[in-house]
Amino acid sequence: MPLSAPLRVGFDYTRSLGPVLGHFMTELRARRVVGVRGSDGRVHVPPVEYDPVTAAPLSEFVEVAAEGTVVTWSWMPKPLAGQPFDRPFAWAMVRLDGADTPLLHAVDVADPSAMSIGMRVRIRWAADPIGGITDIACFEPATNPLPTTYPQFAEPSTTPTRPSPQPAGADRLARGRPPGEGGGRAGDVTMVTTPIHLDVVHSVSPEESKYLRALAHGKLLGQRCPKCHKVYIPPRGACPVDGVPTTDEVELPDVGTVTTFCVVNVPFLGQRIKPPYVAAYVLLDGADIAFLHLVLGCAADEVRMGMRVRAVWKPAEDWGTTLENIDHFAPTGEPDAPYETYEGHL
Amino acid sequence: MKQPAAVLGVGQTHHRAKRLDVSMAGLCREAIDRAMADANVDWDGIDAVVVGKAPDLFEGVMMPELFLADALGAVGKPLLRVHTAGSVGGSTANVAVSLIHSGVHRRVLAVAFEKQSESNAMWALSIAPPFSMPVGAGAGGYFAPHVRSYIRRSGAPEHIGSLVAVKDRHNGARNPYAHLRQPDITLESVRASTMLWDPIRYDETCPSSDGACAIVLGDSSAAHRDSAWIQATAMRTEPTTFAGRDQVNPRAGREAAHALWREAGITDPLQEIDAAEIYVPFSWFEPMWLENLGFAAVGQGWKLTESGATAMDGQLPVNASGGVLSSNPIGASGMLRFAEAALQVMGRAGDHQVDGVRRALGHAYGGGSQYFSMWVVGSEKP
Amino acid sequence: MAVVGFAQAPHVRATEGTTNGVEMLVPVFAELFAETGLTKEDIGFWCSGSSDYLAARAFSFIAAVDAIGAYPPINESHVEMDGAWALYEAWLKIRTGEVDTALVYGFGKSSAGDLRRTLALQLDPYTVAPLWPDSVSIAAMQARLGIDAGLWSERAMAEVAARAHGGDAVDLLGEPYIADPLRRHDCAPITDGASAVILASGERARELRERPAWITGIEHRIDSGSLGARDLTTSPSTAASARAADVDGVEAAELHAPFTHQEILLRQAIGLGDDVSVNPSGGPLTGNPMFAAGLSRIGEAARLLFDGLHGRVLAHATSGPALQQNLVCVMEAR
Numbered sequence A: 001m002p003l004s005a006p007l008r009v010g011f012d013y014t015r016s017l018g019p020v021l022g023h024f025m026t027e028l029r030a031r032r033v034v035g036v037r038g039s040d041g042r043v044h045v046p047p048v049e050y051d052p053v054t055a056a057p058l059s060e061f062v063e064v065a066a067e068g069t070v071v072t073w074s075w076m077p078k079p080l081a082g083q084p085f086d087r088p089f090a091w092a093m094v095r096l097d098g099a100d101t102p103l104l105h106a107v108d109v110a111d112p113s114a115m116s117i118g119m120r121v122r123i124r125w126a127a128d129p130i131g132g133i134t135d136i137a138c139f140e141p142a143t144n145p146l147p148t149t150y151p152q153f154a155e156p157s158t159t160p161t162r163p164s165p166q167p168a169g170a171d172r173l174a175r176g177r178p179p180g181e182g183g184g185r186a187g188d189v190t191m192v193t194t195p196i197h198l199d200v201v202h203s204v205s206p207e208e209s210k211y212l213r214a215l216a217h218g219k220l221l222g223q224r225c226p227k228c229h230k231v232y233i234p235p236r237g238a239c240p241v242d243g244v245p246t247t248d249e250v251e252l253p254d255v256g257t258v259t260t261f262c263v264v265n266v267p268f269l270g271q272r273i274k275p276p277y278v279a280a281y282v283l284l285d286g287a288d289i290a291f292l293h294l295v296l297g298c299a300a301d302e303v304r305m306g307m308r309v310r311a312v313w314k315p316a317e318d319w320g321t322t323l324e325n326i327d328h329f330a331p332t333g334e335p336d337a338p339y340e341t342y343e344g345h346l
Numbered sequence B: 001m002k003q004p005a006a007v008l009g010v011g012q013t014h015h016r017a018k019r020l021d022v023s024m025a026g027l028c029r030e031a032i033d034r035a036m037a038d039a040n041v042d043w044d045g046i047d048a049v050v051v052g053k054a055p056d057l058f059e060g061v062m063m064p065e066l067f068l069a070d071a072l073g074a075v076g077k078p079l080l081r082v083h084t085a086g087s088v089g090g091s092t093a094n095v096a097v098s099l100i101h102s103g104v105h106r107r108v109l110a111v112a113f114e115k116q117s118e119s120n121a122m123w124a125l126s127i128a129p130p131f132s133m134p135v136g137a138g139a140g141g142y143f144a145p146h147v148r149s150y151i152r153r154s155g156a157p158e159h160i161g162s163l164v165a166v167k168d169r170h171n172g173a174r175n176p177y178a179h180l181r182q183p184d185i186t187l188e189s190v191r192a193s194t195m196l197w198d199p200i201r202y203d204e205t206c207p208s209s210d211g212a213c214a215i216v217l218g219d220s221s222a223a224h225r226d227s228a229w230i231q232a233t234a235m236r237t238e239p240t241t242f243a244g245r246d247q248v249n250p251r252a253g254r255e256a257a258h259a260l261w262r263e264a265g266i267t268d269p270l271q272e273i274d275a276a277e278i279y280v281p282f283s284w285f286e287p288m289w290l291e292n293l294g295f296a297a298v299g300q301g302w303k304l305t306e307s308g309a310t311a312m313d314g315q316l317p318v319n320a321s322g323g324v325l326s327s328n329p330i331g332a333s334g335m336l337r338f339a340e341a342a343l344q345v346m347g348r349a350g351d352h353q354v355d356g357v358r359r360a361l362g363h364a365y366g367g368g369s370q371y372f373s374m375w376v377v378g379s380e381k382p
Numbered sequence C: 001m002a003v004v005g006f007a008q009a010p011h012v013r014a015t016e017g018t019t020n021g022v023e024m025l026v027p028v029f030a031e032l033f034a035e036t037g038l039t040k041e042d043i044g045f046w047c048s049g050s051s052d053y054l055a056a057r058a059f060s061f062i063a064a065v066d067a068i069g070a071y072p073p074i075n076e077s078h079v080e081m082d083g084a085w086a087l088y089e090a091w092l093k094i095r096t097g098e099v100d101t102a103l104v105y106g107f108g109k110s111s112a113g114d115l116r117r118t119l120a121l122q123l124d125p126y127t128v129a130p131l132w133p134d135s136v137s138i139a140a141m142q143a144r145l146g147i148d149a150g151l152w153s154e155r156a157m158a159e160v161a162a163r164a165h166g167g168d169a170v171d172l173l174g175e176p177y178i179a180d181p182l183r184r185h186d187c188a189p190i191t192d193g194a195s196a197v198i199l200a201s202g203e204r205a206r207e208l209r210e211r212p213a214w215i216t217g218i219e220h221r222i223d224s225g226s227l228g229a230r231d232l233t234t235s236p237s238t239a240a241s242a243r244a245a246d247v248d249g250v251e252a253a254e255l256h257a258p259f260t261h262q263e264i265l266l267r268q269a270i271g272l273g274d275d276v277s278v279n280p281s282g283g284p285l286t287g288n289p290m291f292a293a294g295l296s297r298i299g300e301a302a303r304l305l306f307d308g309l310h311g312r313v314l315a316h317a318t319s320g321p322a323l324q325q326n327l328v329c330v331m332e333a334r
Helices: A018-029 A170-174 A206-215 B024-039 B088-101 B121-125 B138-154 B160-172 B187-192 B251-264 B285-292 B301-306 B330-346 C022-036 C062-067 C083-095 C115-122 C135-148 C154-165 C202-208 C236-245 C260-270 C293-306
Strands: A004-016 A033-037 A061-064 A067-076 A089-096 A103-107 A120-125 A136-141 A191-203 A220-224 A249-252 A255-264 A277-284 A291-295 A308-313 A326-331 B005-012 B048-052 B079-082 B107-115 B195-198 B210-219 B228-237 B275-277 B359-366 B371-378 C002-008 C045-049 C076-079 C101-109 C177-179 C190-200 C213-222 C252-254 C312-319 C325-332
Touching (some): A018 A033, A067 C135, A067 C177, A089 A136, A206 A220, A255 B138, B005 B024, B005 B088, B005 B330, B024 B107, B024 B210, B048 B088, B048 B330, B079 B088, B079 C076, B088 B107, B088 B210, B088 B330, B088 B359, B107 B330, B138 B195, B138 B285, B160 B301, B228 B251, B228 B330, B251 B359, B251 B371, B285 B301, B330 B359, B330 B371, C002 C293, C022 C101, C045 C083, C083 C101, C083 C190, C083 C213, C083 C293, C083 C312, C135 C177, C190 C293, C213 C293, C213 C312, C236 C312, C260 C312
Parallel strands (some): B048 B107, B275 B359
Antiparallel strands (some): A067 A120, A089 A103, A220 A249, A255 A277, A255 A308, A255 B195, A277 A291, A308 A326, B228 B371, C101 C190, C213 C325
16 A cells, blocks of 8 residues: 655745736725726626727726625535535625626525525625735625614715725835735735645555665665666656566665766745755765755765765664654765766766 | 647746746736737737646645646646656747647647645755655755765856856846846855855845746748747756766766757857756756866856856856746746746847847756756847 | 557545556556557657646656656657546647557546545635535536526436446436436546556557557537626536537547536537437446546447447546536447
8 A cells, every 4th residue: 555644835925916806896895896897888796807899908897795695606515625604505606786797705594495596695895905815704684684883984985985994915016016016005905815735645656665665764765777777766656767666676775876966055935954954965875866865964065066974874663654764974985986886877 | 740840939927936826827817918918919819738846745736737727828728737847848838839840739738837825845855765864955955966076076166156146136136027036146145145055145046936938839831030930949858867977067967968969950059059048946957067067178068157148148148037046936047047048139138138139048957856848049040 | 540449447536556556557567468469668658647746746747657667768658637638749740740559548546635625626716616525526526507498307317327337317317316317326536546658650550559549539628717797607628529520420438527417518519319329338427437438438439440330429427526527428339
């Protein structure tokens, strides 16, 4: 059974909006909805920047109502991460009064029997609008009683755009932006931040799994391609030259030669080794391909092409199915390998 | 059988670290609107759209051409989305050419973009999967060891990389669209800049840019008198790693160049190419690619650079636009090379125009120096 | 130009393999070469379709070329689309006269992540995707629009499912909804897979197969990226592609409809009569490997010609939310 492990890939994306979407988000923050009139006269809500028929840039904004009609809907019994509710709700496309195209959002009802095409719904605003589509918390049936006041806005339909609360990036934009950057009037919403976090299962090939399981026992296990007979470490699901899986196992020593390397001085988001560090290609004796690892045990400027190095293993009790069992490679003190011995691996 | 194809017009954005004044759609349209005006065509004249960009993780949108269809004027038309890593801008142009060469379409819009400020490229390119050793450090960390290998193999003196950086930044200062415009940069200031990924210095590294590029291509009936004709295209791929792989002078690049020169009828590229736009994200790649492309013998590329032959007034001006070292919206960087080559042939490069360009090379590479795409454009119809 | 070979990996809910598709592709390529007698050196152009987001990794397609054994270097390209569009690019390449054969492949390991959620990232990133509307919910809203308009019914949808899976439509209607108005049988299963096709120009095609599947028309179009601006009860891009590709006289059709109502919608958009056999392979409802399923439709339709079962067939591929982008390929025996 090949090895697998969870991998979480996530970033909070910072999206600049441009004039059309920026105006839409700025108005949302003030609890108003604006659409844009298309080349064919249709009012698009949310506004589109370019006309779906003529591709012309659009700029004629039209304010529409916070109430509208359900055009279609579906029921979400088990919401997924990031969706508007963590309890069952309806998705719906809602045509707001004054708009010609429907908006996709959630409707907060307890049961699908409360939903129907043609039903009247209205926006339930988020308590703390920031200038984003989630300022619309959801829709609710228009038959629900209206809330008497919103927490911060006594008269939502007439409150002018106000600078607070600021979305991420807005204050930075307002001050001294360089030419070509930033946009919109001071205080307008110009950016949205969208977290996107995905959980995936990362699997490795059966061949690499054997190598990783051997690593857990402190062994370096390569495999030979049955066609070209080159020794690969890690072994491969397909020899990149021959397109067939590597097969015959070859145990390799933990000694080898630095073919080439760089010194990483640059820090970056997500970095797991503190710079500066030497990232070096290490060609193990008996292998036909080098892999990238760390070289420590001497000053960075003493690392050389051709330097002979040996693995420095972590304590055995810390070993797992990973190349990280080797903490780093350190100089053996032997004379450097002649250039000809690794020239073909550069 | 093969229908001749020509560049009718090109357009690009003002490239910046963060183009916070536009959305992704607005960024693309800035380039597209310029290209269509340059080509003097309207939307009715565009038969198909080809889009290219590098990894979707950069913007956090899966296949963004889907939501961008309206902005790209693609609704009701064929749309293709190309992704061949860093070479994608060039590949996108080449795929668009094949739409014309095949006789299927008369006019095609090719667009490439990257809005790197939506996330962080170092993050996206350094995600360490489980079980691996987390030594990766972005593109610079990947390419720096191979630059070291080049220096060892060729015996190039250490200042060559800095020479390229000075040349390209000076060129970029003449290009109104360039992200970095540094007319005052000097050899001394480059050599004094921080070593990021030794042997690559800060000033020898491309910036991270938001930007887009667009090219309108057409067949013989759509071509204008001053269009740049596609005289050859080539694409080649090889695996990222394999036993004995030459990472300094990859065979895929050599074979792509060989096929390109043959199709263009070129036997001595140094003599027959008047300007070259070569994908040089780290300055040392200029001499490396000069050899790979056959402009210089193996181990001799740095001598061409050192001699000044690749400067604006040299025998083979390389990256008169300032190149990737001056602007790097990754997905668009390859198409910018192709577009700038066409601009030189059309004589529309403005302050960075090289005199008398009849034939120019556009070049892009990607992945671990394993994806190559190239074109030769010229004033003569093939 | 003709399709002369087709192979695909078994449709499974989850493979143990990597997201780079190598374990699925190696045997698929071997099968294709055995079927056609070609070797990798005979292939003039390679083109693939896959998605970085399915693997949640930048450049996920790069490792896939290891499955080819891509050295000496190959003439190759990649689309971030279903393999059906990679086939279109390869079709162009052969038309230019530069090459006379092409191998096209698509692959995807949907099981690595949460597919319904990942596909939300195809929606407008400013006004829609931040709500994470999943692909099944979007399809369910489309289904209800058609039901309300009288274009199809839950009963008709169940009949599509019954034909694909066997079983009785009335019994299926007794099953609970998973996204009202969709029941489990209305939705394609999440599937890992890969498929590959070999294309060859005229003379080469006749050498390689007795009954090649000659491509007489291949067209694709895209609709608006704004869900609200589209009429979701039909597919203008499919209809336009079908008109341009000339679908008259087709006897069978492989439709890339991941939801039962979409099969009905596509039949209506293309204008297929009741006499046209739809998805004789079982179609996407029995296996829907993302980024390969569209290419598989072309392969499955071609196989109907290889085997002499039909004289003129149609294949369809889709991409994007609620059938946004569509391709139609018409093939015939000669």
